[in-house]
Amino acid sequence: MENYDVWAVKMEAYLEALDLWEVVEDDYEVLPLLDNPTMTQIKNHKEKKTRKAKAKSCLFAGVSTTIFTRIVTFKSAKAIWDYLKGEYAGDERIWSMMKESKTIKEYSNKLLSIVNKIRLLGSDFADSRIVEKILVTIPERYEASITSLENSKDLSNITLAEVLHALMAQEQRRLMREDRAVEGALPAKHHDAGYNKKKFCKKNQPTSSEKSYHLNVAQVVDEEEQLFVATCFAISNSSKKWLIDSGCTNHMTFDHDFFKELDTSTVFKVKIGNGEHIAVKGKGTVEIESI
DSSP states (O other): OHHHHHHHHHHHHHHHHOOHHHHHHHHHOOOOOOOOOHHHHHHHHHHHHHHHHHHHHHHHHHHHHHHHHTTTTOOSSHHHHHHHHHHHHHHHHHHHHHOOOSSSHHHHHHHHHHHHHHTTTOOOOOOOHHHHHHHHOOOOOGGGHHHHHHHHHOTOOHHHHHHHOOOOOOOOHEEEHHHHHHHHHOOEEEOOOOOOOOOOGGGGGOOOOOOSSOOOOOEEEEETTOEEEOOEEEEETOOSSSEEESSSSSSSEEOOOEEEEEETTEEEEOTTTTTTTTOOEEEEEEEEOOO
């Protein structure tokens, strides 16, 4: 559950407005009616049962379908509230801790350190709860590993070691792909826009006597840290040239006047072949004359 702390404050205020919060705080038992009850006793008995049912209904309506399937078997509003608090309270802090950590190993070490301190205080904190916390708080880039685990194993019985091994293996593969992308950069010769496009290979590489033109290979990193390598033509002494993606889907230019439409809210970081970074300050469409 995202933003549990905010949800809890809103739900408590809502239940108080309906005079139902007491039902959540104090899970009182509704005793059966005695023989020959009075009208007042019948009315009070019905009111107590109705308030318990209303509070439970409010909590059911206030959660997603996924969470509803987890709490549907609870018999009282208090049991539902206590479960949600135990499962989701503090997840925002754990998520922030994950964002501050550079690797899965760093994150797991921080989380286990907190868990061990809790256990030293005498509280029971099962490994299954640690697994749940990790699976709901790690970034979306690890979604592939989670899906693989769901398809191959019973997540209710999976061990903490298995989860961490799967996540660290995906992280290692991602880092290896990034390294290969940088090492795979191949220099090529620049051609002006008026020339026909040629395929570039090793024989087209510039010699040491060619001073002005250099090829840079742009490695564009999006917000989810997925990489693609684009073969680009860059010229050091002109702002009228383009960086051309070899896939013919993404290109770059230094001149914003070329754009018919430009969205400046889209921001990327581009790492070129010499290790420097170029700030991409927008993304849009251009009009090009056809021949």
